[in-house]
Each structure stands twice: as structure tokens, then as C-alpha cells.
Amino acid sequence: MLNGTAERVTGHKLLCSLAEDYVAKYGEDWRFTVHEGTFRHTGDGVAEVYRIGAETAYGFGRGIASHTRWRW
Numbered sequence: 001m002l003n004g005t006a007e008r009v010t011g012h013k014l015l016c017s018l019a020e021d022y023v024a025k026y027g028e029d030w031r032f033t034v035h036e037g038t039f040r041h042t043g044d045g046v047a048e049v050y051r052i053g054a055e056t057a058y059g060f061g062r063g064i065a066s067h068t069r070w071r072w
Helices: 012-026
Strands: 002-009 033-035 038-040 043-046 049-060 069-072
Touching: 012 049, 012 069, 033 069
Parallel strands: none
Antiparallel strands: 002 049, 033 038, 038 043, 049 069
């Protein structure tokens, strides 16, 4: 879990770079086009993209009271 401030990403150049990163990591099924500051996927609508300025992160294990906290 991340705690921080979310900021919408709308820059065309950055969104295009992120879209290419998705294809490189997940394959052609995850190919997005960029239009008017959003990701578009054929037949699946529109997705806004957000960046989180993380301040605190929590990782939870499977045991009782098993967690770790990181702060920046």
C-alpha cells in the first residue's frame, strides 16, 4: 500500500513513453494509444494515468502482525 499525493499525468510525450513500456513488459495485448491526455485501448474505453509521490509504503506478510513500513 502506498500513501502519498496522486497527480494526473497528461503530457503526450510521457504518456507515449509509458504506453511503449507497457507493450515491452506485458506484450501487444497491452498496447495503448494516447489521445487528449489519456490512454485508449480498442473497445475498452479510456484510462487516466496517475503518478503517486509516495511518502509512506507498507508491505504486508501472511503471518500475524507481519508488516513493514518505509518512509521517504
